[in-house]
Amino acid sequence: MIQTVSTKPFDDQKPGTSGLRKKVRIFQQAHYAENFVQSVFDSLEGYEGQTLVVGGDGRYLNREVIQIVLKMAAANGFGRVLVGKGGILSTPAASHLIRSSGAFGGLVLSASHNPGGPDEDFGIKYNVSNGGPAPEKVTDAIHARTLAIQSYRILAAPDVDIDAIGTSRLGGMTVEVVDPVTGYADLMETLFDFAAIRAMIAGRFALSFDSMSAVTGPYAVEIFERRLGAPAGTVRNATPLPDFGHHHPDPNLVHAKELYDRMMAADAPDFGAASDGDGDRNLIIGKHCYVTPSDSLAVLAANAHLAPGYAKGLKGIARSMPTSGAADRVAEKLGIPLYETPTGWKFFGNLLDAGMATICGEESAGTGSDHVREKDGIWAVLLWLNILAVRRQSVAQIMADHWATYGxxxxxxxxxxxxxxxxxxxxxxxxxxxxxxxxxxxxxxxxxxxxxxxxxxxxxxxxxxxxxxxxxxxxxxxxxxxxxxxxxxxxxxxxxxxxxxxxxxxxxxxxxxxxxxxxxxxxxxxxxxxxxxxxxxxxxxx
The missing domain is CATH 3.30.310.50 (Alpha-D-phosphohexomutase, C-terminal domain)
Known part of the structure; x- marks a missing residue:
């Protein structure tokens, strides 16, 4: 039975650059999550009977809010919801699923790199049909609706089993629980030379990937250990935990100090990387060589042609305004446009959709390409590995060569x-x-x-x-x-x-x-x- 529940507006539901983020205790207030989800639905047109993608980074409150979203989607007229098994979907995997399934849009439940747990952070972000974050005109409409909402619609029904892959009915809506990893991993195989990377790893190339007890663990194990043949244990902190194992899942030199220390040790692996809470950021460290995100963007753009998915070259490079100008000199040498945008991945989405840019990046450890409409941590790691496999140089040598060429x-x-x-x-x-x-x-x-x-x-x-x-x-x-x-x-x-x-x-x-x-x-x-x-x-x- 569909229930219409009376409510009152909250005055603090203005979405930021990546959706609505608040403390868990704020989201646990009666009607708080429901108000925001209904405001999202009320701000959209033409979704009746359409497909919605739902998933998150596994943080505290993820599973409970997914049940709310499912019941509200059914009550509001969606025809089908695709949800990642266990409620898990990395942000780039959610973007890919929206695009590959022809979904109307998606709700990504994450506060990205912010800490998780009952006293920490939670977030909800709406992504549009291109797989990218909602543009400002949509988030402005959502915010306006949160200030005027008087009721929300929700289906009175038992919770859906989201731990078993398969299809079920929720009122008049189909709920399809999907494998959150395989489709994304398959996409990566179309972009990179897995055979070359596999051969490099078999030749005693050692890598270490820290998932920070966050969402990329299952993706990293499948790709780096199973498909590329890295030894078991290459992926550390591989099990997503609601509180991220008390980690702060932000891949920087403060919160990923364990990885940094490992890469600076005398017996360091050849390559180290980490990703954040929802899988869209990356940290790159070579043996005794830290790579800034701005430099990483420039190196990836300069060498992208070495990967099969980018062999035809780049259409353009985009960077956020605070990101360093290192990529500008790469674009100049390649003879392609360089776009300087505000901070926020949604600004890159228009350029990617228009075919004006191929690779984009932010100084805040986000890099990606036109394969999805979100930044993508594992994608960046794989492109680095592809470059290393072709050039047969260390990260330090590649950086020295890059600076000698571009400054x-x-x-x-x-x-x-x-x-x-x-x-x-x-x-x-x-x-x-x-x-x-x-x-x-x-x-x-x-x-x-x-x-x-x-x-x-x-x-x-x-x-x-x-x-x-x-x-x-x-x-x-x-x-x-x-x-x-x-x-x-x-x-x-x-x-x-x-x-x-x-x-x-x-x-x-x-x-x-x-x-x-x-x-x-x-x-x-x-x-x-x-x-x-x-x-x-x-x-x-x-």
Whole structure:
């Protein structure tokens, strides 16, 4: 029986760059998850009888919210729901399933790289029919509906068994529980030379992949151990856990320190990698060689032609504005366009759909291509392995060759976390107030030659996005970017992006902190970070 349940709006359900993320206890409030799901459905048109994909990263509350979604989808008129077995679907696998099944869209239940557990984070994101995150016009409509909602529809029915592959009925709707791994793994085999990678691994090439007790464990075991022949145990922390085994599943040098230490040891494997909570981010570390996400994007773009799926070349490269300019020089040499977009994968989706870009990346450890409409951690690892198998060089050798060809963008991101929102907003407001007067301002780094608040006009539909971050450019080619992150659930996070470029004839083997010393000092002086935040050092450096 379909029930119509009276409710009242919540005033905190505005989706961010990757959906709605809140603490678990917020989502556990009566009607909270139901209100948001109904607001998503109310903001869509033409879904009656259509297919919806549902799955998540296995974090705490994932299974319970899936049951709510299934019953609400049945009550709202969907014809079929595809759900990953056990409620599991990595974000890139969900994108692929939406695209391969011709689904109307999908609900991805994840807070990405945020911690999981009863006192931690949960999230819901709506993806459209191209498999990518909903564009701003859709998320704006969803938010408007959350402020006006008065009721939601839900089917009164027992829970669906989501642990057995097969088909069942829920009211007038079909529920199909599917294998969450095989289809995605099959897609990877069409893009990369698995035979070459398998031969490299058989030749005593050692790798280590850390799934961080998150969603990529089953995918990594299937691909790296079963299909590519890596020894059992190559994939560490391979079982997805509701609290990620108390890990913070963000693949950076702070939260993946165990992997970093392993790769810096005397007996390190040849290649190390990690992925995050929902499988869309990646960390790449060679033996004694950490690769920044910005450099990884540039190297992958420069060498993508070595993989069968990209042998015909790239149509273009896209990067988020805070990402370093390393990929720009690759695009210039390849004679292809480089697109600079705001942060958020949805901005890449239009370029990919229009055939204007092939590979995209963000400094926040997200890289992907036109095979799906999400960033994809395992995809990035496989492309690296394909390059290593063809070039027969170490990661360190490939990086040295790349810098000798293109120069090096020394780059770091400093995160100041848990700032009171009013203080963070005041800092950004003060920066924006200085923009007009900054050109000509002298610092220990040099003179500011340009300052702006980044705005973007989408070349595919002329839509605009403003106030995307304050950029400051110096006369020596250095750059500082300030923006507030939209991925946290408590307080605000100030992100400061620091960049210094040296050409192929410059000193390319400096320690990053030493290379960026003057950039860091200039950022503090310009923004008065300590005065606004009370913090004399960043929470995290990546």
């Amino acid at each position: 090096r963008n020394y780059y770091a991101r400093h995160d100041y976390e848990g700032i009171a929102k009013d203080r963070a907003d005041a800092l950004m407001a003060a920066l924006r107030g200085k923009i007009r007067d900054l050109p000509g301002f002298a610092t220990i780094l040099g003179t500011v030659v340009q300052a702006d608040d980044f705005a973007y006009t989408d070349p595919t539909d002329a839509s605009t996005s403003s106030a995307q971050g304050v950029r400051i450019l110096f006369d020596d080619g250095s750059r500082i970017v300030f923006r507030l992150s939209g991925t946290g659930t408590e307080g605000a996070t100030l992100r400061v992006y620091l960049e210094r470029f040296l050409g192929p004839d410059g000193k390319l083997d400096m320690e990053t902190g030493a290379a960026l010393f003057r950039v860091i000092e200039s950022a503090e002086r310009i923004a008065d970070i300590e005065a606004f935040t009370g913090m004399n050092a960043p929470s995290v450096i990546t």
